Amino acid sequence: MSNHALLLDRGNLKRRNRVNRAVEVVSTVAALLAVAVLLIVVGSVVSKGIGALSIHFLTTPAGLFGDTSGGISNAIAGTAIIVGLAALMAIPVGLLVAIFTSEFASDRVAHPVRFVLDLLNGVPTIVTGIFVYGLIVVPQKHQSGYAGAVALAIVMLPIVARTAQEVLALVPGTLKEAAYALGIARWRTLLRVTLPTAAGGLLTGALLAVARVAGETAPLILVCSIFGQGVLTEPSEALSSIPVFIFQSSESPSPEAHTQAWAAALILIAFVLVLNVVARAFYSRSRKRMGA
Amino acid sequence: MDSSHSIPSQAMTEPNPESQARAPQRGPAIAIAGSGAPRPLKKNRDVGNVRLKNLDAYYGANHAVRGVSLDFDAGLVTAIIGPSGCGKSTMVRCINRMHEEISSARASGQVLLDGLDLYDKAIDIVAVRRTVGMVFQKPNPFPTMSVIDNVTAGLRLTGASRGELEDRGRDALVGAGLWDEVKDRLKSPGASLSGGQQQRLCIARALAVEPEVLLMDEPCSALDPVATLKIEELIGELKQRVTVVIVTHNMQQAARVADSTVFMLSGELVEVGPTDKIFTNPDDDRTEQYVTGKFG
Numbered sequence: 001m002s003n004h005a006l007l008l009d010r011g012n013l014k015r016r017n018r019v020n021r022a023v024e025v026v027s028t029v030a031a032l033l034a035v036a037v038l039l040i041v042v043g044s045v046v047s048k049g050i051g052a053l054s055i056h057f058l059t060t061p062a063g064l065f066g067d068t069s070g071g072i073s074n075a076i077a078g079t080a081i082i083v084g085l086a087a088l089m090a091i092p093v094g095l096l097v098a099i100f101t102s103e104f105a106s107d108r109v110a111h112p113v114r115f116v117l118d119l120l121n122g123v124p125t126i127v128t129g130i131f132v133y134g135l136i137v138v139p140q141k142h143q144s145g146y147a148g149a150v151a152l153a154i155v156m157l158p159i160v161a162r163t164a165q166e167v168l169a170l171v172p173g174t175l176k177e178a179a180y181a182l183g184i185a186r187w188r189t190l191l192r193v194t195l196p197t198a199a200g201g202l203l204t205g206a207l208l209a210v211a212r213v214a215g216e217t218a219p220l221i222l223v224c225s226i227f228g229q230g231v232l233t234e235p236s237e238a239l240s241s242i243p244v245f246i247f248q249s250s251e252s253p254s255p256e257a258h259t260q261a262w263a264a265a266l267i268l269i270a271f272v273l274v275l276n277v278v279a280r281a282f283y284s285r286s287r288k289r290m291g292a
Numbered sequence: 293m294d295s296s297h298s299i300p301s302q303a304m305t306e307p308n309p310e311s312q313a314r315a316p317q318r319g320p321a322i323a324i325a326g327s328g329a330p331r332p333l334k335k336n337r338d339v340g341n342v343r344l345k346n347l348d349a350y351y352g353a354n355h356a357v358r359g360v361s362l363d364f365d366a367g368l369v370t371a372i373i374g375p376s377g378c379g380k381s382t383m384v385r386c387i388n389r390m391h392e393e394i395s396s397a398r399a400s401g402q403v404l405l406d407g408l409d410l411y412d413k414a415i416d417i418v419a420v421r422r423t424v425g426m427v428f429q430k431p432n433p434f435p436t437m438s439v440i441d442n443v444t445a446g447l448r449l450t451g452a453s454r455g456e457l458e459d460r461g462r463d464a465l466v467g468a469g470l471w472d473e474v475k476d477r478l479k480s481p482g483a484s485l486s487g488g489q490q491q492r493l494c495i496a497r498a499l500a501v502e503p504e505v506l507l508m509d510e511p512c513s514a515l516d517p518v519a520t521l522k523i524e525e526l527i528g529e530l531k532q533r534v535t536v537v538i539v540t541h542n543m544q545q546a547a548r549v550a551d552s553t554v555f556m557l558s559g560e561l562v563e564v565g566p567t568d569k570i571f572t573n574p575d576d577d578r579t580e581q582y583v584t585g586k587f588g
Binding site: 106174177179182188189 | 388390393395418419420421422425426428430432433434435436445446449450494497498501
């Protein structure tokens with residue numbers, strides 16, 4: 001009978017409950033704060049930029065320096081071309097690197113490669129910009145969209161490779177075993193079993209990498225920021241781009257230019273958010289498939 | 293205690309010239325597919341005999357299978373029983389050379405299929421796996437493929453012609469006892485079937501490439517009793533087509549399905565014999581202790 005005395009509350013219960021509640025409240029506030037930051041950023045971009053947003057804005061190239069009657073059609077075209085070229089370079093290479101480390105390399109080789117990719121991922125983009133400046137712009141004596149694309153590709157490569165590696169590692173080994181046990185050759189298993197199973201996740205990695213570099217400013221300022229008039233689409237010349245437009249417009253003394261910068265930022269954020277949502281949707285579909 | 297027992301074994305190091313005249317000759321290393329000939333109802337006993345000679349298997353320094361010599365006779369079901377870690381799965385994986393897929397693994401000794409050593413340097417390892425099929429413990433249909441694509445995966449991805457795919461797929465599904473249940477949803481994803489159906493799908497997939505031998509590594513351990521029973525019935529029919537080797541930790545299952553049973557312990561072959569004998573009157577004490585549940 002006296003053992004049950006241990007079950008009785010000795011005054012700790014109220015204090016423990018108060019501490020539990022306090023921690024719960026504090027962590028909820030922190031989460032709300034994080035969400036609030038995003039909402040504030042998006043909200044201010046929308047409210048400050050909506051004034052300059054119009055069909056005219058989206059379909060007219062920028063005017064001469066100081067002339068704010070134009071729009072960002074050349075910047076949109078430039079970003080599309082530069083990011084598109086960068087993706088064409090980085091996505092296949094990143095995918096192949098991931099295939100190498102997960103399918104063919106021994107652990108001894110795979111680990112250093114992964115480590116190097118992580119280091120590359122951590123290189124500040126302005127350093128990448130300086131590197132490409134010295135490598136391409138200086139010998140050619142002019143800036144170009146290609147130089148911009150190379151710089152962005154270097155930033156994209158580790159993102160694509162690392163997400164692809166993670167996704168390929170998630171493909172159950174039992175699937176590959178099943179294929180080998182049927183007498184299916186290694187490369188065919190890779191092509192027709194492993195890659196299709198991982199496809200959703202691979203696409204996610206590619207989309208997230210694109211979303212990330214679409215807004216990279218520092219390298220483009222160094223290698224692709226002095227461009228001509230009108231909608232230029234020749235990558236061997238310097239092209240306009242949305243991040244550079246935002247930067248240059250924000251340096252202008254004119255308030256209309258500032259509003260245009262906010263509007264361009266709105267376009268950029270909308271693009272990045274949409275890509276992120278689409279990428280996550282593909283990823284969860286792919287996870288469901290592999291869990292099945 | 294002679295450790296290479298076998299029940300009526302036809303010594304198979306030389307093909308019997310009489311049997312060559314009687315039955316269509318099918319070499320073990322090349323699957324002669326889609327000949328269109330009706331499948332014989334009784335298994336041709338000259339094809340699909342497996343003989344292990346002094347098989348050793350290692351994972352790095354770990355000696356998992358120790359000098360096993362054993363026969364698996366065509367047209368029969370042989371069960372391999374033994375406690376966890378005794379090397380039964382490893383031994384079976386040596387028969388279709390899946391063991392070497394693991395990076396630190398190696399094997400030595402001979403695995404003879406109708407007299408041909410599958411470990412010979414001239415042998416194409418990929419062709420071995422088309423002749424010796426395997427079904428795994430956890431059903432593993434390809435998630436990106438439909439039911440019919442799963443069944444024909446082994447045919448499609450090894451270069452068979454498109455025309456015969458549907459027929460052979462249906463044939464395999466019938467052989468796996470799954471046709472009636474899936475004939476109306478051949479295009480639905482392979483992973484949409486129940487666990488037991490998925491496992492029969494994997495069996496159909498393995499059968500579609502027309503192997504001589506089917507290795508089953510604890511095929512029912514992830515399934516419910518009803519699904520297990522269906523597969524056990526299926527095994528009884530399968531032995532008309534293929535030599536079946538089934539690894540199981542379930543002794544009652546071995547007693548139900550197997551003609552011949554092998555008991556392994558710590559990588560060694562302890563005893564092999566007709567199932568009845570192993571379970572009622574084994575020669576070795578260790579076998580007796582295991583089957584009566586004293587350990588394992």
